[in-house]
Amino acid sequence: MRSVHAALIILAPWLAGTLAIRMKSPKIEAGRWSIAIGYGYFLGTATAAALLWVQGTLGGSLDPLPITGIFIVLCFGLIWLSPIRITRLLGLPNLLALLLLAILAFRIGSLALEMGQNGLLHGWDAASTWMYRARVWVETEELVGFVGSTQWLAAPESSSFALAASQYPPLVSLIAALPSLAFGEWHEIWSSTPWMLAYIALGVALYGQCRVWQTPTPVALFVVWLVLSLPLLGSQVAVAGYADLWMAACLSLAFVSFLAWTRDRNRSQGLIALLMIAMTAFVKMEGVIWALLFIPALIAARWSVKGLLIFAGTISALLAMVAFLGPFEGEVPVLGRFAISTVSFSTDLTGTVELVRQEGVWRPLLVHLFVFGSMHLLGLAVLIALAVQLIPAALGEARGMGAAWQLAGLTWIVTMCMALYALFFWTPAGEWVRQGTSVNRLIMQMTPAFVFWCHLVLMDNLSKARSTLCIDDERKAAEKA
Amino acid sequence: MQQFNGLGKVADPRSVARLAAKVCGGINDVVFGTGYHVRMISAAEVFRGRTWRLGLLAGLISIPWSVGVFWAWESFSSAPAGRRDGATFQLVNGRGEATAAGFRIPAGEDAGQVIAATTVPGISAGVYGSLVFDVDGLDTSQGSGIYFIRRQDPTVGHPRVLTLALVSQGRIEMSEDPRWIGEIDAIGFIIQGPIRRDITIRSVTLLPRSTGFWDVVARLGQSWVALADWDAGSANFYIGAAAKERLVTPAAFVGLWVLGSWIAYLLLSRYTPTPRSRGEGSTTLSVLVVLVAVGWSALDFRWQVDLVSRLTSPDSSTQADREASRRWAEIRQRVFQDKQRVFIVSTEPDSFQVLRTRYHLAGINSSVGLSRLPSVTERRVGDFVILLGDRSAIRFDLTADEVWFGADAIKAEVVLDDPLLGTLVRIVA
Numbered sequence: 001m002r003s004v005h006a007a008l009i010i011l012a013p014w015l016a017g018t019l020a021i022r023m024k025s026p027k028i029e030a031g032r033w034s035i036a037i038g039y040g041y042f043l044g045t046a047t048a049a050a051l052l053w054v055q056g057t058l059g060g061s062l063d064p065l066p067i068t069g070i071f072i073v074l075c076f077g078l079i080w081l082s083p084i085r086i087t088r089l090l091g092l093p094n095l096l097a098l099l100l101l102a103i104l105a106f107r108i109g110s111l112a113l114e115m116g117q118n119g120l121l122h123g124w125d126a127a128s129t130w131m132y133r134a135r136v137w138v139e140t141e142e143l144v145g146f147v148g149s150t151q152w153l154a155a156p157e158s159s160s161f162a163l164a165a166s167q168y169p170p171l172v173s174l175i176a177a178l179p180s181l182a183f184g185e186w187h188e189i190w191s192s193t194p195w196m197l198a199y200i201a202l203g204v205a206l207y208g209q210c211r212v213w214q215t216p217t218p219v220a221l222f223v224v225w226l227v228l229s230l231p232l233l234g235s236q237v238a239v240a241g242y243a244d245l246w247m248a249a250c251l252s253l254a255f256v257s258f259l260a261w262t263r264d265r266n267r268s269q270g271l272i273a274l275l276m277i278a279m280t281a282f283v284k285m286e287g288v289i290w291a292l293l294f295i296p297a298l299i300a301a302r303w304s305v306k307g308l309l310i311f312a313g314t315i316s317a318l319l320a321m322v323a324f325l326g327p328f329e330g331e332v333p334v335l336g337r338f339a340i341s342t343v344s345f346s347t348d349l350t351g352t353v354e355l356v357r358q359e360g361v362w363r364p365l366l367v368h369l370f371v372f373g374s375m376h377l378l379g380l381a382v383l384i385a386l387a388v389q390l391i392p393a394a395l396g397e398a399r400g401m402g403a404a405w406q407l408a409g410l411t412w413i414v415t416m417c418m419a420l421y422a423l424f425f426w427t428p429a430g431e432w433v434r435q436g437t438s439v440n441r442l443i444m445q446m447t448p449a450f451v452f453w454c455h456l457v458l459m460d461n462l463s464k465a466r467s468t469l470c471i472d473d474e475r476k477a478a479e480k481a
Numbered sequence: 482m483q484q485f486n487g488l489g490k491v492a493d494p495r496s497v498a499r500l501a502a503k504v505c506g507g508i509n510d511v512v513f514g515t516g517y518h519v520r521m522i523s524a525a526e527v528f529r530g531r532t533w534r535l536g537l538l539a540g541l542i543s544i545p546w547s548v549g550v551f552w553a554w555e556s557f558s559s560a561p562a563g564r565r566d567g568a569t570f571q572l573v574n575g576r577g578e579a580t581a582a583g584f585r586i587p588a589g590e591d592a593g594q595v596i597a598a599t600t601v602p603g604i605s606a607g608v609y610g611s612l613v614f615d616v617d618g619l620d621t622s623q624g625s626g627i628y629f630i631r632r633q634d635p636t637v638g639h640p641r642v643l644t645l646a647l648v649s650q651g652r653i654e655m656s657e658d659p660r661w662i663g664e665i666d667a668i669g670f671i672i673q674g675p676i677r678r679d680i681t682i683r684s685v686t687l688l689p690r691s692t693g694f695w696d697v698v699a700r701l702g703q704s705w706v707a708l709a710d711w712d713a714g715s716a717n718f719y720i721g722a723a724a725k726e727r728l729v730t731p732a733a734f735v736g737l738w739v740l741g742s743w744i745a746y747l748l749l750s751r752y753t754p755t756p757r758s759r760g761e762g763s764t765t766l767s768v769l770v771v772l773v774a775v776g777w778s779a780l781d782f783r784w785q786v787d788l789v790s791r792l793t794s795p796d797s798s799t800q801a802d803r804e805a806s807r808r809w810a811e812i813r814q815r816v817f818q819d820k821q822r823v824f825i826v827s828t829e830p831d832s833f834q835v836l837r838t839r840y841h842l843a844g845i846n847s848s849v850g851l852s853r854l855p856s857v858t859e860r861r862v863g864d865f866v867i868l869l870g871d872r873s874a875i876r877f878d879l880t881a882d883e884v885w886f887g888a889d890a891i892k893a894e895v896v897l898d899d900p901l902l903g904t905l906v907r908i909v910a
Contacts, residue, residue: 149848164849232719236716242716439718
């Protein structure tokens with residue numbers, strides 16, 4: 001609260017000074033707001049200082065709280081008395097947009113200060129893997145290799161370094177190493193800065209994509225705020241050094257571009273989607289899986305429900321073959337060699353993953369999604385959007401699935417949910433849920449996409465409902481005439 | 482003429498379909514990206530006075546309803562008091578024995594620290610809020626305390642000194658202890674010698690937290706104002722409340738409030754004898770969206786306050802780590818050379834200390850945390866070993882140039898022995 005007070009004692013006099021000058025100079029035509037804001041700072045700040053001097057001269061102890069109060073009241077008074085209605089001048093949407101921008105700026109500032117204060121102290125995976133590797137490269141000025149602990153111990157003469165997660169893709173560590181290499185030595189804040197920029201860039205890109213769908217500016221900013229306000233996403237900036245923020249950005253922006261492509265087959269959006277999907281494979285191991293899970297959505301966009309059913313049938317038939325005919329091995333591009341049976345599957349990239357039913361996962365999963373504060377109300381919002389999308393379809397109304405983007409979007413969301421279900425309930429990753437380690441981070445990788453999809457579904461549904469009403473009204477009016 | 486997707490409605494494309502509140506933009510007509518023509522309707526048209534009033538009323542009704550649900554849940558999930566007899570206690574440190582009357586600690590001037598503990602496998606810290614120790618012969622001037630072991634970090638004991646006030650009160654409120662979370666596996670009693678007369682621990686009783694209505698309301702209030710600090714779990718999840726394992730969190734409360742308010746709105750709008758307004762169907766969804774937005778804003782405000790408080794509260798671990806970082810930077814310049822390897826050995830190889838030591842040494846070819854000394858085939862003369870963790874596991878035989886870690890030994894010379902950084906030795910043979 002002390003920081004909030006410190007910010008208020010600076011900002012409230014500035015705002016009061018700005019409003020006072022703006023009120024007294026309504027006839028200045030050009031540059032009136034710049035003049036008011038610029039001159040207002042000096043006038044307001046000097047007045048606040050004068051009040052402090054008066055307080056001290058009258059013998060009281062120096063306490064800025066009453067001065068802050070005076071200026072807050074003054075601001076409201078000036079807004080009330082002003083002949084120029086601020087709301088009319090700027091317009092309610094613009095005021096809302098400004099408010100959202102201010103909230104976003106405050107959040108970004110808070111996280112930047114946290115990042116600077118904490119360093120990499122609290123990020124376990126950062127210090128053990130992602131930033132450790134980057135720091136080794138900066139300190140040695142070489143792209144030294146990493147091997148697992150057993151291999152490292154067995155080869156005393158090797159120049160490779162030990163790393164428990166030596167198989168992880170290098171992209172994020174390389175991004176972190178770049179600024180420090182340029183700086184000339186390892187510098188935590190410089191190397192953490194890309195995380196803050198990724199956070200901001202994610203917001204900016206989402207705003208642009210909202211505007212592509214003609215979402216009005218304040219709503220687009222609201223969507224950005226919904227994403228950037230998620231505590232876990234913010235924590236990944238404050239406790240920088242994890243790869244999940246990068247995965248969230250790449251995967252979600254890929255999905256958003258993909259959706260835009262499904263709507264109007266815009267080649268640029270398609271190309272951007274492809275590049276971002278490819279990038280996910282270099283961010284974290286699971287990126288390859290996430291990339292492959294775009295296939296059902298692509299089929300849905302290209303060949304609609306029929307294509308999707310054929311695809312689902314083919315996959316089911318293959319799984320049935322594995323169940324009845326025994327283990328299957330093969331080789332596919334990207335994944336390399338793979339083997340699948342009813343008890344495990346393995347690829348060159350993922351290693352062998354056992355398929356074992358996990359017990360005791362539901363309760364902690366529901367707690368993380370709906371009780372803890374990692375994602376505010378996102379779990380509820382996704383449920384609402386799914387209901388809005390699925391209930392009309394289940395009732396036989398085709399309007400929810402009319403367009404390619406709708407089917408593709410829903411397919412992607414459902415596919416991702418199914419993938420998470422399979423991961424948490426049928427592989428040893430269930431332990432991550434019980435221990436509360438990676439469960440939220442994995443879900444977080446999709447949250448910006450989920451928020452964007454919810455926004456599209458709800459905006460579309462509201463617009464359709466109103467369209468119907470307007471058409472009905474106009475038809476009635478025409479009949480009357 | 483254009484047929485809208487699936488609607489079966491036929492309309493002139495010029496008669497633009499209309500949508501969304503004025504709040505959504507400063508323009509009159511837009512074509513939303515999903516293909517629907519939209520007319521901006523004024524905010525008043527979407528949220529008429531009736532909608533606002535009903536929405537507000539529903540929101541207010543939902544507050545006591547949500548509190549009531551929490552109270553019912555807390556009452557439902559409460560458990561009876563649990564009791565462990567003194568005879569079940571086992572000696573952890575010092576002198577003492579389990580007898581039929583309880584765990585007896587004999588008097589003695591040289592008693593030192595006596596610790597006795599009993600297992601309480603997996604009791605929920607969220608359910609049991611306080612402990613009552615029945616101890617005979619305990620003088621209020623006797624230094625005493627308790628400790629507990631959590632399932633999430635079974636190797637760490639969490640001690641708590643018993644003040645005179647706590648001893649005389651008899652009941653120890655554990656729910657006030659921020660470390661009392663998750664599942665508890667053991668509870669211990671600590672006596673600091675000298676012990677003037679025999680002490681007998683007769684029993685420990687675990688009392689469930691109060692499920693009285695106002696106690697639940699108070700806990701709900703506390704969960705809104707309880708702030709946290711960064712820790713190792715911060716990158717994994719954010720509880721957003723005082724303690725976990727219970728459902729009384731702001732996020733759960735707001736979620737419940739949103740749903741309750743919406744249901745209340747649906748009921749109110751259905752049974753209010755006002756004519757249905759134009760746009761009723763979409764207004765219902767709009768109200769739900771607005772409720773989610775309001776709830777989300779409240780939670781985000783709390784998160785912002787939490788963030789600011791973290792900035793202003795000093796973090797002692799940061800200072801210690803900076804000091805360790807500075808000193809390792811000095812040592813690495815002075816001691817380490819190219820091609821030498823460093824083995825980081827600890828009684829707790831996955832500990833935070835091992836993690837940070839390895840990070841401070843990044844650039845030096847060091848191992849991950851090991852629980853044993855390197856074998857002959859793994860080590861070379863001139864390599865280093867850093868010994869961390871429980872210092873009682875480390876012994877030096879200076880005459881033989883040997884360093885012992887548990888039952889293993891290596892020929893090495895001590896380079897550094899520091900409480901903050903650990904013990905650094907160089908392998909000599």
